[in-house]
Amino acid sequence: MNPTIEPNGAITNDPKQAAQWLKQGKLLAYPTESVWGIGCDAYNKEAVEQILTIKNRPSEKGMIVVTDSIERIRPLLQQLSQERQQQIIASWSQQADDETNADSKQAHTWLLPLKSAQFGTNKQVDSETKAEVPYWITGKHDSIAVRVIAHPLITQLCQQMVSSTNPYGLIVSTSCNPSGETPAKSFKQAYAYFGQDIAYLTGETLGYVLPSQISDALSGQVIR
Numbered sequence: 001m002n003p004t005i006e007p008n009g010a011i012t013n014d015p016k017q018a019a020q021w022l023k024q025g026k027l028l029a030y031p032t033e034s035v036w037g038i039g040c041d042a043y044n045k046e047a048v049e050q051i052l053t054i055k056n057r058p059s060e061k062g063m064i065v066v067t068d069s070i071e072r073i074r075p076l077l078q079q080l081s082q083e084r085q086q087q088i089i090a091s092w093s094q095q096a097d098d099e100t101n102a103d104s105k106q107a108h109t110w111l112l113p114l115k116s117a118q119f120g121t122n123k124q125v126d127s128e129t130k131a132e133v134p135y136w137i138t139g140k141h142d143s144i145a146v147r148v149i150a151h152p153l154i155t156q157l158c159q160q161m162v163s164s165t166n167p168y169g170l171i172v173s174t175s176c177n178p179s180g181e182t183p184a185k186s187f188k189q190a191y192a193y194f195g196q197d198i199a200y201l202t203g204e205t206l207g208y209v210l211p212s213q214i215s216d217a218l219s220g221q222v223i224r
Contacts, residue, residue: 009196011187015153018201019160022171027051029176029190030157030201032066033095033107033150034208035183036190038198039066041161042170048136051172054194056179062139064109064214065170066149068158073146073168076112080217088217095150107212109147111223114138137170145214147173153203 012018018028022041027050029038038054040047042065052059067073070089077085091108094100114133133144146168149155154171162169175183176190184190187202214224 011200011202013202015156015201016160018157018199021199022161027198028201029184029194029198030154031151031203031205032154032173033105033206034212035185035205036176037173038176039172039174041166042137042172043134043166045134045136048172051174054178055174059136060140062141062145063137063172064145064147064174065137066147066154066158066173067169068149068155070148073148076144076146079113079115084217084220087220092148102207103209105208106210107147107150107208109145109212109214110217111143111145111214112217113143146170151206153201157201
C-alpha cells in the first residue's frame with residue numbers, strides 16, 4: 001500500500017507498514033499481552049487528542065505508553081534506587097519469559113518520575129537526559145506511565161518508531177474500546193468497534209489472564 005494514502009480501515013500484519021501509518025498521525029489498533037489496544041505516536045499531539053476524544057478520557061489523566069526494550073528507557077530509571085530499578089526490570093523480564101505460563105503472567109506499567117517538570121510549557125524534561133516528554137502524555141502528573149511491552153509484534157512496531165523526535169520509541173497504549181464498552185480481545189471485535197475510522201495491525205494477544213497492573217516507581221505501591 002502506498003504510505004501516502006489515507007489508511008482508513010486499512011489492515012496489515014507488517015509492523016513497518018503500521019509504523020508508517022503512526023508516523024502519519026493515524027490511530028492504530030493492535031494486540032497486546034491480554035487485550036487489544038489502540039494507540040498512536042506518543043509525540044503527535046493531534047493523534048493523542050483524537051484518542052482522548054474517542055475514549056472520552058480527560059487529558060489531565062495522562063496516557064500509558066509502551067516501548068520495546070528496557071535499555072531504551074534506562075535513562076528514565078536512573079534516578080530511582082538500585083533496589084527499585086531491579087524490581088521494575090524484573091517485572092518486565094518476567095513478562096518476556098517464554099517459559100512462564102500465560103495464566104500467571106501479568107503486564108506491568110510503572111509511573112516513572114520526571115526530574116525537571118516544566119509545567120505551563122509544552123514539554124517536560126528529564127534533567128539528566130534532556131529528553132522531552134510531551135505534556136499531553138503526562139497530563140497533570142510529573143511522571144510518565146510506561147511499560148516495556150512483551151508482545152513481539154509490538155516490540156517491532158516500537159523499534160520502527162524510534163527517531164530524533166521520539167527517542168524512546170513510545171506509542172500510546174489504551175484499551176481498544178469505546179467508552180463504556182469492554183476491551184476488544186480480537187481483531188474482529190476491534191474492527192466492530194471502530195471500523196473504517198482507524199487502522200489495524202493484526203495478530204493474536206499473548207493470552208495473559210491476569211489484568212494489567214500499574215505501580216508507582218517511587219513508592220512501589222500498586223495503583224491498579
